[in-house]
Amino acid sequence: MSTILGIVGGLSTALQILILPIVKLVRRIYYYYCRRHKDNHHKTLITFHELQRSIQTINVYHEVRTTHLTENSQTRDEILLIQRQQIAARSYILFFILALIIIITFTSLNSQTHSMTISFPSESIFEQLQIDYLSSLSCPCSQIAIQYSKFLSINPIAYHQICSSYFISSDFIELLWGSESLNSYYWIVDMKILSTQFRLLASFCSLAKDIIKQKIEVFSSRELISIETLTRRNFQIQINSIIDHFMSQVPTDFRRIHNYIIEVFHANQLHNIFFTNWNLDPTTFNDNYIMSTHPILYNNSNSSCSCTTTSTCSRSILTYNNKREVLSGLVLGCLPIYGLHLSTFECLYNSTCLWKLFNLINSEYNISSSLNTSIYSRFMPISSVVVGTLIDELFIEAWKNESNYSNYFSICAPLTCRYTYTERNDFLYILATFLGLYGGLTIGLKFVIWYIIDISVTVQERFDFR
Secondary structure (H helix, E strand, C coil), rough: HHHHHHHHHHHHHHHHHHHHHHHHHHHHHHHHCCCCCCHHHHHHHHHHHHHHHHHCEEEEECCCCCCCCHHHHHHHHHHHHHHHHHHHHHHHHHHHHHHHHHHHHHHHHEEEEEEEEEEEHHHHHHHHHHHHCCCCCEEEECEEEHHHHHHHEEEEEECCCHHHHHCCCCCCCCHCCCCCCCCCHCCCCCHHHHHHHHHHHHHHHHHHHHHHHHHHHHHHCCCCEEEECCCCCHHHHHHHHHHHHEEEEHHHHHHHHHHHHHHHHHHHCCCCCCCCCCCEEEEEEHHHCCCEEEEEEECCCCEEEEECCCCCCCEEEEEEEEEEEECCCCCEEEHHHHHHHHHCCHHHCCCHHHHHHHCCCCCCCHHCCCCCCCCCCCCCCCCEEEEEEEHHHCCEEEEEEEHHHHHHHHHHHHCEEEEEEECCHHHHHHHHHHHHHHHHHHHHHHHHHHHHHHHHHHHHHHHHHH
């Protein structure tokens, strides 16, 4: 509104000043052109001189009013006043042109910042705005908290092949366990320990799946806090960070609890039915039948290891009745869980080693039951990774995750998008600015220039009078 009023004021003032001189000039030019002189050169000179005279006699100030002086004095005063007005007019035109140049230059070099608001933007519009106005774009979400399950899913797509193999089946575990007779706990105790280790392995596989299922349920119920609508790129970066943290945190949480339990077992020196960590020695009547305990010593590589000081003692020689055999990777420890942690699956990948195992327990060996070395595994080398590492990583071979940006955007549902942009002033804006300033500029210049010249003339006259 202020711009329109400025333009109207500028136009009215400009028209008042310029129309009369322009009309006079046009009439004179038309008059001389209408005269049919034979000498075209003479006619051109006359027109040029008239144009020059019109410019020289331009007077933008009011005409002199009549006074009570005599005619001669009045004429002289009028002549002096007109001369002064002509000087002021020329000065006015000069300063006006300079001001015009400054205004146009400044306005053309300056730029304007515009603010725009778009209501209920679609995903495609938001992405286009993000490309064009990323630095200033603001699209607040109408729903700040969004559950992960609405736009994100994550699941393990593969576990280590041991968790789906014959070796954790009840048939294999019972085959190793053998008879329940009392003598079997002495003659084939190593096979019972080995059976217990595979039973623990089966339990760990099942526990890993249950833990992961529970963790995924908790994870899916969490919420993404998003005040501003995320761009597709920032959304993917944040999702990748969330997923990476989840995949690393799940095994870490389990490992912390599991290691704590293992340390509790060792610190409390718990006995077990296989007497793998402590021996019980009954005393006689003379010693009041006191049950004394002695730690089991494991001798491997010509060194002695006591279960009282360390939980990593192990032995690789297995006995079954009077037969003794070393099965690659399968070891027994102070407790079955320790032996499981220290073992590898090397024997389970090797047909010859499996044949030795089945031969040791007097059973037929099915060649198809061995683990497959050609199946991909992230645990390398595939046959010599200790079982403890697999347990710590919950046997997970690979994860699969899917995220849906469109679902996120539809729930975020920004009501408005605001952005600003800067552009150079165009011709119409420059013209509007000039016309808006023109009215005040003309009046101000006329007033200032006239009084400066008036003061200068007055001072000059006083000096001349002295």
